[in-house]
Amino acid sequence: MNNKPHNKKLDQLESHATSSENTRLTSNQGLRINNNQDSLKAGNRGPTLMEDFFFREKMTHFDHERIPERVVHARGSGAHGVFKLNKSLEKYTKAGFLTEVGKETPVFVRFSTVAGNRGSTDLARDVRGFAVKFYTDEGNYDLVANNIPVFFIQDAIKFPDLVHAVKPEPHNEIPQAQSAHDTFWDFISLMPESMHMIMWLMSDRSIPRSYSRMEGFGVHSFKFINNEGRMHFVKFHFKPKLGVHSVAWDEAQRISGVDPDFHKRDLWESIENGMFPEWDFGVQLIPEEDEDKFDFDLLDPTKIVPEEEVPVELVGTLTLNRNPDNFFAETEQIAFHPGHIVPGIDFSKDPLLQGRLFSYTDTQLIRLGGPNFHEIPINRSVKTVHNNQRDGYMRQQINKGKVSYEPNSIGGGCPFQSMMSEGGYVSHQERVSGPKVRQRSESFVDHYSQAKLFYNSQSDYEKMHLQNALIFELSKVTVPAVRERMVGQLNFIDKALAQKVAAEVGVEVKELEFPNQSLPADSNHQDLQSEEREAHTRVSGALSMADTIKDTIKGRKIGFIMANGVNALSVHDLKTKLEGENAVVEIIGPNMVPVTTNDGSMLTPKHSITSIASVAFDALYIAAGEDSVKALLTAGNKPHVLNFINEAYKHCKAIYFGEGSEPFYMNSNVSLKKHIDPAIVSWEDEMPENKFIDAIAKHRVWHLELERNTQD
Numbered sequence: 001m002n003n004k005p006h007n008k009k010l011d012q013l014e015s016h017a018t019s020s021e022n023t024r025l026t027s028n029q030g031l032r033i034n035n036n037q038d039s040l041k042a043g044n045r046g047p048t049l050m051e052d053f054f055f056r057e058k059m060t061h062f063d064h065e066r067i068p069e070r071v072v073h074a075r076g077s078g079a080h081g082v083f084k085l086n087k088s089l090e091k092y093t094k095a096g097f098l099t100e101v102g103k104e105t106p107v108f109v110r111f112s113t114v115a116g117n118r119g120s121t122d123l124a125r126d127v128r129g130f131a132v133k134f135y136t137d138e139g140n141y142d143l144v145a146n147n148i149p150v151f152f153i154q155d156a157i158k159f160p161d162l163v164h165a166v167k168p169e170p171h172n173e174i175p176q177a178q179s180a181h182d183t184f185w186d187f188i189s190l191m192p193e194s195m196h197m198i199m200w201l202m203s204d205r206s207i208p209r210s211y212s213r214m215e216g217f218g219v220h221s222f223k224f225i226n227n228e229g230r231m232h233f234v235k236f237h238f239k240p241k242l243g244v245h246s247v248a249w250d251e252a253q254r255i256s257g258v259d260p261d262f263h264k265r266d267l268w269e270s271i272e273n274g275m276f277p278e279w280d281f282g283v284q285l286i287p288e289e290d291e292d293k294f295d296f297d298l299l300d301p302t303k304i305v306p307e308e309e310v311p312v313e314l315v316g317t318l319t320l321n322r323n324p325d326n327f328f329a330e331t332e333q334i335a336f337h338p339g340h341i342v343p344g345i346d347f348s349k350d351p352l353l354q355g356r357l358f359s360y361t362d363t364q365l366i367r368l369g370g371p372n373f374h375e376i377p378i379n380r381s382v383k384t385v386h387n388n389q390r391d392g393y394m395r396q397q398i399n400k401g402k403v404s405y406e407p408n409s410i411g412g413g414c415p416f417q418s419m420m421s422e423g424g425y426v427s428h429q430e431r432v433s434g435p436k437v438r439q440r441s442e443s444f445v446d447h448y449s450q451a452k453l454f455y456n457s458q459s460d461y462e463k464m465h466l467q468n469a470l471i472f473e474l475s476k477v478t479v480p481a482v483r484e485r486m487v488g489q490l491n492f493i494d495k496a497l498a499q500k501v502a503a504e505v506g507v508e509v510k511e512l513e514f515p516n517q518s519l520p521a522d523s524n525h526q527d528l529q530s531e532e533r534e535a536h537t538r539v540s541g542a543l544s545m546a547d548t549i550k551d552t553i554k555g556r557k558i559g560f561i562m563a564n565g566v567n568a569l570s571v572h573d574l575k576t577k578l579e580g581e582n583a584v585v586e587i588i589g590p591n592m593v594p595v596t597t598n599d600g601s602m603l604t605p606k607h608s609i610t611s612i613a614s615v616a617f618d619a620l621y622i623a624a625g626e627d628s629v630k631a632l633l634t635a636g637n638k639p640h641v642l643n644f645i646n647e648a649y650k651h652c653k654a655i656y657f658g659e660g661s662e663p664f665y666m667n668s669n670v671s672l673k674k675h676i677d678p679a680i681v682s683w684e685d686e687m688p689e690n691k692f693i694d695a696i697a698k699h700r701v702w703h704l705e706l707e708r709n710t711q712d
């Protein structure tokens with residue numbers, strides 16, 4: 001795009017950008033190079049000479065091109081954007097970017113999967129990272145969030161164990177980007193505190209349709225501090241303008257083969273096409289004095305604050321509007337850290353957050369090679385940096401003068417500290433005292449109520465998907481005792497769920513003994529747990545994706561399947577209508593040869609029917625035109641087209657059969673059911689185009705999934 005947006009951060013980055021357009025090849029020392037084809041040799045059949053400085057420089061740089069990938073969240077995609085404040089939070093925080101209505105703060109956002117390597121599929125069943133760097137006028141603020149509002153563990157000391165358990169097993173490095181294996185479920189089944197997270201992870205939230213259709217959560221309770229020093233707990237939320245949508249698990253597995261970059265591509269193309277992904281930014285605010293008002297501990301990262309108890313107040317908009325110029329320089333080198341903070345925001349005592357505050361800088365030191373990673377262009381604050389930190393690998397800043405200590409008189413005492421009134425960061429004063437103990441608080445012990453709340457809040461089809469995910473995952477566990485222990489855990493959440501899973505994975509449901517946790521010595525652990533096993537039937541509407549459907553087809557990808565003789569007018573009309581609503585239309589031909597329409601015009605396919613699958617689309621149109629249909633019915637094409645239709649049908653997508661395409665309607669699984677299916681549109685329908693658009697806007701007819709997939 002030529003009209004790239006500009007802001008302080010982008011302008012700063014521009015000063016580091018280069019382009020090779022109309023330039024000559026040089027060495028790294030700026031020397032013009034005369035021959036980049038042959039190394040310097042003793043005779044044209046002779047050995048290469050040590051003297052070949054250009055060969056050595058080129059090869060050495062190449063040999064050192066790789067840096068370690070992130071230990072978790074290795075696979076990611078990022079984009080630039082802007083955060084705009086629509087409603088002031090001045091009453092609660094003094095953070096400048098959250099108080100000045102209308103203020104636009106540049107951001108860079110990186111989305112990621114957690115377990116897989118850098119080259120793994122986007123469609124793994126996994127948590128997604130949602131890390132936002134706000135380049136504020138008061139310094140960088142990082143909200144290092146996920147698309148799930150809770151976490152597996154309550155204390156950061158368990159993080160290495162968790163990650164070792166989920167990563168490929170160490171003896172054979174199998175499986176890649178999957179939690180469906182022995183060590184993960186062994187660990188989880190011994191960690192009751194992970195049950196709430198497991199409910200989210202086994203739901204379709206962990207296989208999003210795109211990054212633009214998932215929520216973001218700060219997870220921990222953070223603190224907001226206002227100008228009077230008053231404190232509120234705050235939970236951060238991003239809610240996608242397009243609603244929260246996912247794909248089917250069967251579809252996710254297919255996409256992993258057809259287009260492992262599905263999410264990366266979607267983000268890139270949406271931005272290139274000007275369909276900028278957008279989220280509402282919201283906060284849940286809890287006054288300090290209400291800290292003990294809840295039936296869980298606000299410091300426990302395995303708990304949500306139900307939106308029915310504390311509503312999310314929407315105060316800003318996050319928009320991603322520019323792709324990076326260079327993946328490595330920006331998306332790979334960006335370094336997030338929950339400890340990058342600005343005045344008005346502070347950390348709570350959440351033991352998971354406290355541990356994170358150590359881990360992130362530590363990891364960047366090895367990943368980015370030294371203590372100057374903050375000087376890499378994408379990491380630079382837009383506020384200039386002045387301190388007495390000096391030297392180290394790859395130092396960029398040239399600090400003038402002879403003073404690098406404080407206090408000093410030779411340097412005039414500079415750089416000066418700032419008082420709080422001048423923007424100096426002052427930690428919120430909180431009285432903390434206690435014996436030095438390695439213990440878990442009793443208030444952290446309820447591991448099942450919110451897991452149950454999540455499960456109870458799902459619609460029937462969401463429950464079915466969650467149950468099937470558990471069956472899939474546990475079927476891959478080779479140790480029966482682990483399957484049995486896991487089913488025992490599920491039994492505390494929902495007895496019917498445990499029974500169904502047990503029956504499929506070949507174990508019995510048995511009453512579990514809990515592994516002892518580090519509770520105070522006088523706690524009756526079993527009693528504390530059993531209190532929480534009581535059945536409750538509470539639900540929270542905000543937890544079901546079914547409740548987030550928005551009436552829009554923006555960004556949906558519609559595949560038009562056609563061949564020579566296709567009805568030009570029908571294609572044109574439908575395409576115009578869909579694109580008018582910001583959907584994306586892509587033509588699929590029998591091959592890549594341009595399709596000749598019935599009026600002689602040409603349409604260029606973006607895909608051939610053999611090089612793509614229906615899983616890459618949100619909906620299908622079997623284009624009108626007898627000749628086109630006839631051509632698609634030939635032996636070489638028919639099985640492919642039928643496969644497209646049957647798969648889209650299985651995945652509950654909208655399909656529109658244009659005039660003349662009856663043979664496909666009759667020969668595909670669509671004809672098996674005579675019921676009225678709102679997502680199947682045909683030439684016989686009244687206003688079929690509107691019906692098609694309505695069906696796409698609803699995302700999928702998941703509630704008809706059983707009907708669509710059972711043959712009677």
Ligand code: HDD
Pocket residue numbers: 070071072073076110111112128129130131144145146150151155156157159218219220301334335336352355356359360363364
């Ligand atoms: Fe973490 C990366 C989010 C717990 C240690 N984490 C990382 C990223 C995200 C999160 C989005 C990728 C950032 C990027 O795109 O570069 N992590 C979370 C959330 C957590 C969480 C929402 C729980 C609420 N993380 C967590 C704990 C620890 C870490 C408890 C260790 C004590 N996380 C790391 C890390 C990573 C990381 C090892 C790997 C790469 C990096 O930091 O830069 O330090």
